[in-house]
Amino acid sequence: MTATTTSGTTAGVRVAALAEIPPGEGRAYVVPTGAGEVQVAVFHHRDGRVSAVDAVCPHSGGPLADGQIDSCVVVCPLHLNTWDLRTGASTSGQAPVRVHGVAVDDDGGVRVTPR
């Protein structure tokens, strides 16, 4: 198991088991909300943390879940723009992405709370 801090959370929608997202990679999920569905890219950091932002790159629709990450940013695979995964602000001058709530529950499930 990874060293993710869990809080016995049951909030949000379970989208996957953490083990299904290889360390350092991302996957995209559709998450239902009261107001419809949102597409969320969930990233599993190598240090065990998880991050979640909009799945669609605001620049030109690139698939952010296919991007490369480090502990701070995601790099979109299409034109290599970057976004801070904690604030959603672009570090290369693009419009921001939405940051969604995400946590790992006691069963190792990734739970997303769309914002």
Next chain:
Amino acid sequence: MHMTKDVGKRRLVLVGNGMAGARLLEELLERGASEQFQVTVFGDEPYGNYNRIMLSHVLAGEDGEESIYLNELGWYADNGIELRSGVRVEDVDLPAREVVDADGGRTPYDVLVIATGSSPHFPPMDGLRREDGSLLPGVSGFRSLDETRAMLEEARSGAHERAVVIGGGLLGLEAAKGLQNHGLDVTVVHSPAHLMNQQLDADAGAVLRRSIEEAGITVVTGARTTGLTACTEKGRVSGVVLKDGRVFEADMVVVTAGIRPNTDVGLRAGLVVERGIVVDDQMLCVDQARTTAGPSAVYALGECAQHRGETYGLVAPLWEQAAVLADVLTGADPDAAYHGSRTSTKLKVAGVDVAAIGQSGPEHPDDEHVVFSDVRRGLYQSVVVRDGRLVGATLLGDTRKTAALQQVFDRGLPLPEQRVELLFDVGATTEGSVEDLADDAQVCNCNGVTKGDICGAVAGGCSSVKGVMDATRAGKGCGSCKDVVGKIVEHAVAAGGGALTEDPSVHWYVPGVPLRKDELVAAVRAQHLTSVSQVFAALAPGGAEDAKSKMGLTSLLRTLWPEEFVDERDARYINDRVHANIQRDGTFSVVPQMKGGVTTPEQLRKIADVAEKYGVGMLKVTGGQRIDMLGVRKEDLPKVWEDLDMPSGYAYGKSMRTVKTCVGTDFCRFGLGDSTALGIAIEERFQGIETPAKLKLGVVGCPRNCAEAYVKDVGVVAIGGGRWEVYVGGAAGASVRKGDLLATVDSPEAVIELTGRFIQFYRTWGNWLERTYDFVPRLSIERVRLVLVEDSDGMCAQLDAEIEAACAAYRDPWKERDAPDAPGRFSAPALPLLPLPVVPRRPMGAPGGTPREQLPVEIVMPNEEAVVSGAMAGAQQ
């Protein structure tokens, strides 16, 4: 008493987040304005601020968008500035001291600054606009990033052949050059009699015209455009009609016929507006109603402002205005005053250096006019002298003298008796000219940087050219002053007793690990680091991983540890994770290996079947002599590979890609060697080998060079008698370079051996993303030949052994279809599930493509299935 931080701060609202506005913010911050003001900025472009000048480079494809930002969105937040980007201001309520934005919001201000810039002027032309008032599709101005993006996309789409640029001034020529770079046939139609008539006289204009025409652009002067024609079928522009009746066909039209200051906000507010918003020497606006509610607190600067009857269209004056206004607003110098700018410009226009100072030609009968013109070499230089003073200078093609002449002009310095010495240092050396420059001489006009600023940065501790450029932005606009900046830095560093350094990061292998390639290799070997995360932990500052360094490190570790490399998939770029090339809609392209460009009916049948079965968007013969299947869904990749049962062609990797061949001896009546067989053998041997940047090879059967071997990373040419020439470092992509002859050898085996040795040498010493066309000249062909042919360094045996090991470790990545490395590698719905701009769906047989219902199997389009399975993933809980 409870006080919040902002009490006591005045509210400063800035309308317009362009070059003048942003410069003002910087000048304000420099003067500690964040203590005095709470700043809100409105900008109707949805970005931080960017260097508009660089749009020329973006259009030309020379710079990416990402490199033109001056301040990104985070900068505003970091400096406590509220940025309302994408919000347009409609009106100002002067009596209430509020600005009204397009959303109807009202924002109160104590001080208002208007910096709304200009818009392209569209002269009246029949057919310019559609009924709803919008521009005819295919017609564009050239002002904003959005316009530039749209034009770039059209120019790159390949769907258009001809462009007409209306207006042959600075912008028009830049637009023409930019579009031409993308292969369009470009005509510039200019109504005055010569190009750039604002800055140049007729003779200089004629020299410029010749340089532009030599670059392959058609120039029509003295010709007014009266209308546009449209193609009703395509619903877009089809041509340009001139007053004299001539018609030029055009798929794209760019209008660069001047600019008009954006004065609407000022007008609605009731400020005095003539050509621009009228300001005084402190950039204060004049209020129509002269309200008695207190002193006006509205200022304007930049291209929207009119000062002493002048409006400006270049950046240099804006820098002066911003500095004055910042002094006034912060009280740093309450008496600061702007006295207008001398219009002198140094520009790089469509690749030609142009400098224009003062008047362009003689105006009085007694004016002396000294002209040197060398039309063939694109040179034109002239000075205008009146009463012993320099009143004008024009330099075209060679602008090295600009800074010196500018100084003579600005200060009215005495002139040499031989006026021609102003242009040429007759009998003297040109060295020392930067030394003579005054401190306040402006060196970089784009960013308003003086020699003093540069020397200041050096005094402040910068000792590298890159460091000074980052600190002052000198040289970061059009780039025409880089040489001078470099010289000044060199000189200032030496004068300070220091030594010129280079910013070390330019030599790092990847940005996140502060080591050169050789140092990195040594450390990786010494510490036996076999995975990318180990490298970060051991060698990066604070052990921090860096997303943009991962790909380069993966490549290096693979090269260093053919067997032991620990493959971390997150350290691979998406293309290398899924062995295909990502497309702009998130689908992928699949290019199977087709060695030497030779195929069989069986292969073609399989490709045809697969294309139909998986609804491949476009089948295309590539420039690399094989077939590309574009628009394959990620989920389908393993099935496509399975059905094809052909190895990967590595069209996605920083690796050996293809070996192009010609038909050679078997069929060609000129063939001197069996190029086809040799090319196939080379491709088979070096398939998939990762290299610092991509590697493309070619083998031809004679010097007619039908497969372009002279311009390949490694090119092999049969010259008869069983002999083969091996060229390295050739290029015919973004750079064009004929390869250097490495050696002439006697047998196909010797070609393969030498090729392998060269590839391993490049793998070992080449920098990340350094193509051989840079690598070979960096080391020099002589050195490469000594090492690889003469074995001067005794390393040939080792190189041969290493490349052998690398070749032996080859495994076709498409075999991963049977056992993907991770769950969801291909099956997970990782595509954005929204409808995206799709790649053009092209013929599967005929224009328009095979309709979906006629496909042999039922195809679920990416978006549908992904939504279905994605929704299920979400509902599983």
